[in-house]
Amino acid sequence: MRATAEPTTAIPKQDRCADLPHRPRVLLGKMGLDGHDRGVKLIARVMRDAGIHVVYSGLWQTPRSLAIGARDEDVDCVAASMMSNSHLVLVPRLLAELKAVGRPDIAVNVGGIIPQADVQTLLDSGVARVYHTGTGMDEIVDSVRACVKPYAPLATGTTAADLARRISMAHAGTLPAGTPMRRPARVVGITGSPGAGKSTLVAAMANEAVRRGDRVAVVAFDPMSPITGGALLGDRLRVDFNAVDDKVFYRSLAIVGEDYRSLPDVIGLIGAAGFDKLIIETVGAGQNDVAIRSHVDRTAVVVVPGMGDSVQMDKAGILEIADVFIANKADHAGEAKLVRELLDISSGRRIIETIATEGKGVVDALDALLG
Numbered sequence: 001m002r003a004t005a006e007p008t009t010a011i012p013k014q015d016r017c018a019d020l021p022h023r024p025r026v027l028l029g030k031m032g033l034d035g036h037d038r039g040v041k042l043i044a045r046v047m048r049d050a051g052i053h054v055v056y057s058g059l060w061q062t063p064r065s066l067a068i069g070a071r072d073e074d075v076d077c078v079a080a081s082m083m084s085n086s087h088l089v090l091v092p093r094l095l096a097e098l099k100a101v102g103r104p105d106i107a108v109n110v111g112g113i114i115p116q117a118d119v120q121t122l123l124d125s126g127v128a129r130v131y132h133t134g135t136g137m138d139e140i141v142d143s144v145r146a147c148v149k150p151y152a153p154l155a156t157g158t159t160a161a162d163l164a165r166r167i168s169m170a171h172a173g174t175l176p177a178g179t180p181m182r183r184p185a186r187v188v189g190i191t192g193s194p195g196a197g198k199s200t201l202v203a204a205m206a207n208e209a210v211r212r213g214d215r216v217a218v219v220a221f222d223p224m225s226p227i228t229g230g231a232l233l234g235d236r237l238r239v240d241f242n243a244v245d246d247k248v249f250y251r252s253l254a255i256v257g258e259d260y261r262s263l264p265d266v267i268g269l270i271g272a273a274g275f276d277k278l279i280i281e282t283v284g285a286g287q288n289d290v291a292i293r294s295h296v297d298r299t300a301v302v303v304v305p306g307m308g309d310s311v312q313m314d315k316a317g318i319l320e321i322a323d324v325f326i327a328n329k330a331d332h333a334g335e336a337k338l339v340r341e342l343l344d345i346s347s348g349r350r351i352i353e354t355i356a357t358e359g360k361g362v363v364d365a366l367d368a369l370l371g
C-alpha cells in the first residue's frame with residue numbers, strides 16, 4: 001500500500017535571531033473585548049520557534065496595561081492583534097500610553113482584521129507597520145527582527161523604564177560596570193513543579209501586597225529553548241494589571257536550565273530602583289530546581305495534592321530547600337494526605353494551605369514570606 005503524505009501544520013524550529021544584537025523581545029497584546037485567541041497563539045508559536053522571546057499578556061488588555069507591560073518587559077516591539085474593530089480607538093491610545101510611561105520609542109505593529117481604508121490612519125498615528133490576514137510566517141518573524149536595536153542605557157528619568165533596560169543589559173551580560181546596586185530588604189523564591197500554581201500564587205501575593213499599599217517587584221523565569229533560543233513568557237498574564245497598574249514591577253526572563261547567572265545583578269538593580277520586596281518565581285523544572293536557594297532569603301516550595309507517594313517526599317532535592325511549604329490547590333482531593341506527608345518531613349518548617357485561584361491562604365503566605 002502506498003503511504004499518503006500527511007498534511008503538516010508543524011512550524012519549522014530554527015534560531016533566526018542569532019545574528020541580532022540581542023535576543024528579540026516582543027509583547028503580544030490583545031486589547032479590548034476581543035476573544036479571538038487562536039490567531040495570537042499561532043503567532044506566539046511562530047515567533048518562539050524562530051528564536052524570539054514572546055511575552056504574552058492575555059486577552060482583554062487595556063492600552064495602559066499593555067504599555068506598562070511593554071515598558072517593564074523592555075520589549076523591542078508590541079504586536080497588537082486586533083479583531084474587534086476597535087483598532088482606530090485603542091491603538092492611538094496605546095501609543096499615547098507608551099509615551100506616558102516613558103517609552104514612545106517602542107514600535108507598535110498591528111495585525112488582524114484591519115480594513116484597507118484604516119491602514120493609513122493607523123500609520124499616520126504612529127504605528128510602525130500594519131499586517132493583515134494573509135501575513136506569512138516569515139513576515140511575522142521579520143516584523144520583530146526589524147525592531148531590534150542594540151541595548152544602551154535609557155536614562156528616561158522614569159525609574160521603571162530605566163530599571164527594565166538595566167535588567168535587559170544585565171541578562172545580556174552588557175551592564176556597564178559600576179551600575180548602582182542594592183539588595184532589597186526581602187527577597188523570596190517561589191519554586192515547585194510546573195502546574196503547581198506558582199504564577200497564580202505569585203500574582204495573588206502581589207495583588208494582596210498592593211491592596212496593603214505596598215509596591216512589589218516580581219521576576220519570573222521561564223524556560224528558553226536550547227535549540228532555537230526562543231521562549232514563551234506567559235506568567236504575567238496571571239496578574240491583573242488593569243487592577244494593580246504599575247504598583248507591581250513584573251519582569252519575565254528566559255533561561256536554559258537553572259542558569260541564574262544574571263540574577264545577582266537583577267536583584268541588585270531592583271533594590272537600587274527602590275523596591276524592598278522582591279518575589280522570584282523559578283522555572284520550576286522539578287526535583288532539582290534548587291539553585292534559587294543561594295540567591296534568596298527565603299524559599300517557598302509549592303506542592304499540590306497527587307504529586308506522588310511518600311517516597312517522593314523523602315528524596316533529596318526541592319523539598320529539602322524549603323523554608324516554607326505551600327500546599328496549593330487545597331480544595332483538590334488528597335490535600336489532607338499531602339499535608340500529613342509534609343508534616344512528616346517538615347521538621348518544624350511551616351506548611352501553609354492555599355487555593356491561589358480564590359485568594360485563600362494568600363494573606364498567610366504573604367505574611368510568612370514578605371511580612
Ligand code: B12
Binds near residue numbers: 035040078084131139
Ligand atoms: C475562528 C473565528 C472565530 C472563533 C474564534 C476562535 C478563537 N478561539 O480564536 C469564534 C467562532 C469563537 C469566533 C467568534 C466571534 N467572531 Co470570529 N472569526 C473567526 C475567523 C473565521 C478566523 C479567525 C482566525 O482564527 N484566523 C486564523 C488566525 C491564524 O489568523 P489571524 O488571527 O488573523 O492572524 C493572522 C494575521 O492576521 C496576522 N496577524 C494578526 N495579528 C498580527 C499582529 C502582528 C504584529 C503581525 C505581524 C501579524 C498579525 O498573522 C496571522 C497569520 O497570517 C474570522 C474570519 C477570518 N477569516 O479572519 C472571524 C472574525 C474575526 N470574527 C468576527 C466576529 C464578528 C466574531 C464574533 C463577534 C461573532 C459574534 N457575533 O458572536 C465573535 C466574537 C468572539 C469574541 N469573544 O471576541 C469577525 C470580525 C469582524 C471585524 N473585526 O470587522 C470576523 C472577521 C468574521 C467576519 N468576517 O465577520 N470567531
